[in-house]
Amino acid sequence: MSLVNFAAREITCKIVYYGPGRSGKTTNLQYIFGRVPEPRRGRMVSLATHGDRTLFFDFLPLDLGSISGFQTRFQLYTVPGQSYYNATRRLVLQGADGVVFVADSQARRFEENLESLQNLHENLLGQGVDVRQLPVVFQYNKQDLPSELVLDRPALDDALNFRAVPSFGADALHGAGVFETLKGVSELVLRRLSAGGVAAG
Amino acid sequence: MTELSAVHRFDTLVVGAANRTAVTAARAVAETPGSVYNPLFIYSRPGLGKTHLLVAIGHAVRAVNPAASVAYLTLDEFVEDYHSAVASGVVEAFRQRYAAQDVLLLDDVQLLGRRLEMHEELLRTIDALQAAGRQIVLTSDRPPAEIESLDERLLRRVAGGLVIDISRPDFETQVAILRRKAEERGAPFGTDVLEAVATLGIESVRELIGALNRLIAFQAVSEAPLDPHQARVLIGGPEVLAHVRAVPPPAEATEAADKASATAPIDHALASKPAVVASRDEFGDFLSELASTLAQQVEPWRTRVGEAILRWEGEGFRTTVLNRLLEQDDPSDADGLLIQYEADAERLLELQREVADLAPDMAGSPALTDPGNMAAAEAYLHRVRESAEPPPAPSPAWKLGELIEGPGNRMAYRAVATVVAEPGTRYNPIVIVGGPGVGKTHLLHGLGNALAEAGLPRVACLPAHEFTQELIEAIDRDAVIGWRNRYRRCSALLLDDVHAIAGRERTQEELFLLFNIFAESGRQLAFTSAVPLAELSGVEPRLLTRLEGGLVVELPAPDRDLRLQVVERLLAARGPEIDAELSGYLASRPADSVRTAQGLVQRVLLAADAQRVEPTVAMARELLEGTGRPVRRAAASRSASLPATGGPRSREKMAWHWPDLADCVIEEWR
Numbered sequence: 001m002s003l004v005n006f007a008a009r010e011i012t013c014k015i016v017y018y019g020p021g022r023s024g025k026t027t028n029l030q031y032i033f034g035r036v037p038e039p040r041r042g043r044m045v046s047l048a049t050h051g052d053r054t055l056f057f058d059f060l061p062l063d064l065g066s067i068s069g070f071q072t073r074f075q076l077y078t079v080p081g082q083s084y085y086n087a088t089r090r091l092v093l094q095g096a097d098g099v100v101f102v103a104d105s106q107a108r109r110f111e112e113n114l115e116s117l118q119n120l121h122e123n124l125l126g127q128g129v130d131v132r133q134l135p136v137v138f139q140y141n142k143q144d145l146p147s148e149l150v151l152d153r154p155a156l157d158d159a160l161n162f163r164a165v166p167s168f169g170a171d172a173l174h175g176a177g178v179f180e181t182l183k184g185v186s187e188l189v190l191r192r193l194s195a196g197g198v199a200a201g
Numbered sequence: 202m203t204e205l206s207a208v209h210r211f212d213t214l215v216v217g218a219a220n221r222t223a224v225t226a227a228r229a230v231a232e233t234p235g236s237v238y239n240p241l242f243i244y245s246r247p248g249l250g251k252t253h254l255l256v257a258i259g260h261a262v263r264a265v266n267p268a269a270s271v272a273y274l275t276l277d278e279f280v281e282d283y284h285s286a287v288a289s290g291v292v293e294a295f296r297q298r299y300a301a302q303d304v305l306l307l308d309d310v311q312l313l314g315r316r317l318e319m320h321e322e323l324l325r326t327i328d329a330l331q332a333a334g335r336q337i338v339l340t341s342d343r344p345p346a347e348i349e350s351l352d353e354r355l356l357r358r359v360a361g362g363l364v365i366d367i368s369r370p371d372f373e374t375q376v377a378i379l380r381r382k383a384e385e386r387g388a389p390f391g392t393d394v395l396e397a398v399a400t401l402g403i404e405s406v407r408e409l410i411g412a413l414n415r416l417i418a419f420q421a422v423s424e425a426p427l428d429p430h431q432a433r434v435l436i437g438g439p440e441v442l443a444h445v446r447a448v449p450p451p452a453e454a455t456e457a458a459d460k461a462s463a464t465a466p467i468d469h470a471l472a473s474k475p476a477v478v479a480s481r482d483e484f485g486d487f488l489s490e491l492a493s494t495l496a497q498q499v500e501p502w503r504t505r506v507g508e509a510i511l512r513w514e515g516e517g518f519r520t521t522v523l524n525r526l527l528e529q530d531d532p533s534d535a536d537g538l539l540i541q542y543e544a545d546a547e548r549l550l551e552l553q554r555e556v557a558d559l560a561p562d563m564a565g566s567p568a569l570t571d572p573g574n575m576a577a578a579e580a581y582l583h584r585v586r587e588s589a590e591p592p593p594a595p596s597p598a599w600k601l602g603e604l605i606e607g608p609g610n611r612m613a614y615r616a617v618a619t620v621v622a623e624p625g626t627r628y629n630p631i632v633i634v635g636g637p638g639v640g641k642t643h644l645l646h647g648l649g650n651a652l653a654e655a656g657l658p659r660v661a662c663l664p665a666h667e668f669t670q671e672l673i674e675a676i677d678r679d680a681v682i683g684w685r686n687r688y689r690r691c692s693a694l695l696l697d698d699v700h701a702i703a704g705r706e707r708t709q710e711e712l713f714l715l716f717n718i719f720a721e722s723g724r725q726l727a728f729t730s731a732v733p734l735a736e737l738s739g740v741e742p743r744l745l746t747r748l749e750g751g752l753v754v755e756l757p758a759p760d761r762d763l764r765l766q767v768v769e770r771l772l773a774a775r776g777p778e779i780d781a782e783l784s785g786y787l788a789s790r791p792a793d794s795v796r797t798a799q800g801l802v803q804r805v806l807l808a809a810d811a812q813r814v815e816p817t818v819a820m821a822r823e824l825l826e827g828t829g830r831p832v833r834r835a836a837a838s839r840s841a842s843l844p845a846t847g848g849p850r851s852r853e854k855m856a857w858h859w860p861d862l863a864d865c866v867i868e869e870w871r
Contacts, residue, residue, distance in 0.1 A: 004499060006531055011499070035484045037347055066350060067492045069530070070499065179483045183490055190491075190498040 004070075004193055011072045015185055016093055017058075018120050019102035020112035021081030024141040027172040028102060029060045029076055032182065035175070036062060057092045074186070081116065090123050098135040098189040100181055102172075103160055105140045105150040110159065117160055135188030137166045139181045144171035205263075205273055209256035215381055217374025220250060220367045227254050227338075231261030234269070234304050234336035238363035240327060244311075244341040245367035248405025251340040254367070255306045258338055262304050272299065273306040280312075280319055296322075300329035304336045311341040314349030321524070327358050328514065344485035346492075353492055354507060360489040366482060370406060375399035378406060379413055388417045390427060397429035398436060412436045502535040503527060509539055513546050513572075522573040545572035552582050559589040563686065584683030587675075592687055595649025595662035595695065604640065604647060605770070607763035613754040617644060620725060621651040624693060628752035630716075630726035632699070634733050635756030638794025641729035642697050644756065648727055649695045657725075661688060662695040669701070669708045676707075688715055693725040699748070700732040703739030713744050726751070764788040764798045771802040772816075786818045790825060801825065 004011050017025040033044050042061035057077055064072040077096075079089040093099075101120065103113040124131050140156045151159070153169050161167050166184045170177030211231075216224050223245075229237050243251050259271040274282075286295035299305060305326070313319060330337045344366070345351060345359045370378065379395040394416070403409050419435055420427055427435070497504045506527055510520045522542055526532055549569055557564040568574075568581035601621070606614050613635075619627050631648075633641050649662035675684035688694060694715060702708045719726050730737065734749055759767065765788035772779045787805065792798040808824050809816035 009530060011495070032484075037343075037484065040347075040484075064488060064491065065346075067353075067488065067495050069353075069503075070495065072491070072495070175483070179487050183487055186487075186491055187494045187498075190494050193499050 009070050011067075011070045012075065013073070013097050013186070013189055014075045014077065014095055015098045015100060015182075015189070016096040017076065017078040017100045017102055018089070018093070018116065019081060019100075019139075020104055020109060020116040021083075023081060023102045023104040023109070023113070023116075024139075024170070024172040025078035025081065025100075025102045026058050027141075028100070028139070028170075028178050028181070029058050029078055031172055031175045031178045032062075032076065033060055035179070039063075040065065057088060076182075083115070083119075086119065086123070089119070090126065093120075093123050094127060096134070097192075098137075098185040100137055100139055100185050101160075102139045102141050102170075103156060105142045105152075105156060105169075106145065107149065107151050110151065113156075113160060132163065133192075135185055135192055136163075137168065137181060137184045137188065139168050139170045139172075139177065141170045141172050141177075143169040144174065144176070205256050205259045205271070209253040210260045211257045214250065214253055214257060215370075215374060215378045217370050217377065219370045219374060220254070223254060223365045223367045226363055226365055227258050228261065230336055230338060231258045232265060234262055235330075235334040239331060240337040240339055240359055240362040242339045242341065242345060242359045242362060242364045243367065244344050244364070246369070246405060247342055248407030249367045249369065250406055251342075251367065252308055255308055255338060255340050259304065259306050262336075266303075269303040270301065271304045271306065272302040273308070275308040276310050276312045276319075279307060279323075283319065283322055296325065296329070299326050300333065300335075302330070302335060304338070305330060307337065307339050309341065310339045311343050311348050313351060313355075320352035320355055324352065324355050324358065325514075327355075328511075331358075332515065344482045346482075346485040346488035353496065354510075356489060356492060360486075364482060364485065369404055370409075372396075372399050375403070375409060378409060382410055382413050383417070386413075386417055388420060390416060390420070390432075391429075393429045394427050394432045397432045401433065401436060502532075502539070506535060506539055509543065513542075516546070516550075517570055518546055518549065519567075519571040519573065521571070542572050545575050548575065549578055552578055556582060556585045560585050560686065560690070562690070563588070580679075584680050584686075586683075587680055588683035588686035588690070590687060591659055592661035592691060593663040593667065594660060595646040595653065597650060599643045599646035599650065601644075601647035601651050604643060605763060605766045607760060607766070609757040609760050609763060610640070613644065613756045616752055616754050617648050617651075620648060620727065621655060624652055624655070624657060624725040625719075625723040629720060629723075630728060630748060630751035632734065632748050632751060632753045633727070633729045633756055634753060635729075635731070636758060636794060637731055638796030639756045639758060640795050641731070641756055645695050645697050645727060645729050649693070652693050652725065657692040659691040660693045660695065661691040662697070664697040665699050665701040665708070668696060668712075669705050672708055672711060685711065685714075689718055691724070693727070694719055695725075695727040697729050698731060699728040700730045700737055700740075703737060706741075709741050709744050713741070713747075716744065716747055720747070758793045759795050759798060761788055763795070764790075764792055767795055767798045768802050771799060771806070775806060780815075780817065782818045783816060783821060786821055 017028055019025055029044065033041060040063050042063070045059045057079055060076040062074040062076065064074060066072070077092050079085070079092045099120065101117060103117075121131055124134065138156070138161050140151075140153055143150060143153070153167060157164075157167055166188070168177045168181045168184060170181060172178050211224070211228065214220075214224065223243055226238050226241060227243070230239075230241050243254060245251050256273060259273050262269050262271050283292075283295060286292045307323075310323075313323065327337055339359065341348060345356050345364060376392070376395050376399045379390075379398055380392075383390050383395070398409070398412055398416070401412070403412060415436055416427060416432055419431075496507065506523050510523045510527075513523075514520050522538070526535055526538055529535075532538065549572060553564065553569050556566070556569060563585050566581055568577045571577065601614075601617065604610075604614060613633055616628055616631060617633075620629075620631055633644055635641050646662055649660045653660045671684060672681070675681045696712075702712065716726060718724075728748060733755075734745060734753060737745065765784060768784045768787045769779055772784055783805075787798070787801055790798075790801050792801060805816050805821045805824060808820060812820075814820070
């Protein structure tokens with residue numbers, strides 16, 4: 001997608017929150033939504049099942065206003081985590097400028113994290129995207145749970161983050177680490193711009 | 202600037218969870234202004250106590266340091282003040298006034314969004330205050346990142362201090378506020394009544410106090426004490442009841458709503474969810490950091506230009522060129538322009554150093570602070586260099602000690618001696634009046650040399666016509682200021698033949714200015730004039746009266762005694778034995794000036810040299826009166842054409858000015 005339009009002084013940035021089901025992707029967006037002043041946020045669209053699971057995707061458009069002379073818009077998406085919604089995930093992933101991989105820190109969800117990460121790589125590969133070039137950050141959510149239930153950040157980094165991209169511990173329900181993660185991925189996306197890695201319109 | 206309201210102090214502020222952090226920060230700022238949280242930016246919805254806190258800081262600062270200057274005003278007042286300053290051309294005074302405040306308290310800065318022209322000015326003010334270690338506190342009804350079109354640099358400055366918000370007071374704080382205000386007004390209400398008001402979900406302290414006022418007014422006309430139900434009805438009305446319904450439900454209800462929201466639009470669920478993380482403006486922080494990253498990554502030249510602006514503004518340079526660059530969307534060669542600007546700024550630093558060395562009083566000129574106008578800077582340096590050159594000094598050939606004092610010139614000589622002893626005090630100015638050749642120029646230069654020997658630096662001594670010529674050249678080169686400064690730095694100004702300025706209006710004007718400066722600063726002025734001042738026409742009365750206001754001394758034509766001394770001195774230079782008859786004869790010859798007397802002697806000595814004999818009275822008489830026989834045919838025929846008494850004065854002058862006497866003879870022949 002056209003990320004930076006120098007002529008129109010616009011930046012549009014699509015960031016996808018990816019990860020296994022129930023890892024907290026939608027919670028991230030909800031928290032962000034709650035902290036954004038009303039004029040800056042569009043209507044958050046969320047299609048959920050009766051079980052409170054994301055059926056299709058969440059979409060949160062953010063109009064960040066004029067930043068350094070650029071009208072800046074962020075579009076935040078989540079994908080459905082459940083394995084049977086892969087077509088939807090592929091669709092949402094198309095044209096992503098950055099990915100936040102939201103991992104569930106619970107030890108018992110470790111395998112699901114791995115599966116989802118593999119799925120992310122497969123889907124990116126299928127779209128001809130080199131995962132080494134795409135800005136990706138990790139968020140290890142639910143770090144607020146009792147320590148005996150969760151893996152700590154170094155352990156999760158060792159298991160998932162083998163490219164040593166930025167990672168953040170989080171408690172998305174209460175907001176800890178949510179904006180730090182968003183800042184992290186935003187910075188990578190904007191850095192990639194300066195490196196000329198993204199088509200500029 | 203607005204006076205601080207007496208009621209808005211820390212001790213009249215009710216502190217609760219909603220404003221505790223802001224109050225703590227405000228107290229810290231008031232106790233040590235400029236050292237912590239600078240700038241301090243406080244924002245909240247209207248009516249939550251921003252202004253109270255702002256004014257309280259002012260009071261507390263004054264309590265700690267009564268000498269501290271505290272300025273409190275709203276942004277609108279600041280803007281108005283600025284516009285007035287622009288209209289009356291005193292912008293610099295405006296800037297200095299605000300930069301000199303120990304604490305600047307600026308209310309309602311959210312209005313900056315509509316005042317784009319003030320962004321730069323406020324930025325400048327903040328920078329000046331911060332650089333001087335002074336405190337600035339700003340309040341707004343929204344976080345900085347949400348102020349419309351706020352300049353990125355302002356945003357960064359503000360983010361560099363402390364941004365803190367005041368949220369809606371919690372229930373307990375509302376009750377405490379109501380209780381305190383009720384007590385202040387002597388209208389105690391039951392706790393249940395106050396609690397009933399606090400549960401109405403009134404959003405601001407101001408509205409809360411308004412509600413209390415209604416209760417007090419009602420109570421004043423009611424015999425029975427108010428009960429909670431009456432209070433709710435009284436304050437509520439339909440709109441407040443509706444407002445109550447709109448208030449977020451308690452936490453338990455929120456959780457229930459969360460569970461039920463699976464199929465509901467998420468914004469409703471979130472809207473009813475209380476903020477879990479404290480009142481920190483995470484979104485504002487995010488925007489600030491994003492702006493910084495964006496500036497660095499998307500258009501890195503902007504960051505470089507921005508940093509250059511900060512650096513060079515800090516060095517006192519104008520950055521108009523760079524600011525214009527920032528206004529462009531996609532300049533073709535931003536880095537090239539930046540490199541050029543920095544090279545120019547470095548060159549200006551060199552020029553500043555040179556000017557400071559050459560003329561410290563001319564350093565600090567704005568001409569040396571604008572890299573956008575290097576031509577002006579170089580021209581200024583040129584002027585400084587010119588003005589640093591010393592003006593013409595007195596000729597070392599003329600010393601006071603060589604002058605021959607006689608009864609006629611004694612008064613003038615003594616006056617000059619007094620001036621040497623007490624320059625600038627006793628006789629200032631001294632004006633020496635006399636005909637041509639009486640020794641005015643010698644006396645003036647002798648005075649100049651004596652002053653220089655007495656330790657006065659830069660004694661200027663020159664003819665008035667040369668002074669005029671210099672001025673004309675300076676006007677021609679547009680270098681009058683440098684020329685003027687060259688003389689203003691002198692410790693004494695001695696002008697020969699001042700009568701030559703008659704009709705020279707600009708010279709008179711410049712001399713008048715110099716005269717005043719010298720006279721006021723006790724620096725010596727001396728003039729000579731061949732025309733008595735009373736007879737001097739073509740000179741402005743204001744200058745003439747100033748000349749007459751000093752000591753005017755006359756140097757008369759030399760009498761016989763003086764002429765004799767002059768003759769004897771010249772003859773003594775030839776040999777130790779002086780022919781008394783010859784000297785007596787020469788001294789008796791009519792001569793209205795020393796120069797004429799000297800000319801007579803020189804002619805006789807020249808003739809004697811030509812004949813290779815000693816000069817005698819007969820020779821002199823023959824030469825000067827034409828009564829003797831010619832010694833040489835050729836010489837006789839030549840001298841016969843000369844006037845008997847030394848010839849016209851103009852010829853005498855020529856002879857005087859020719860350095861070689863042989864040339865003099867040839868010139869006289871013509």
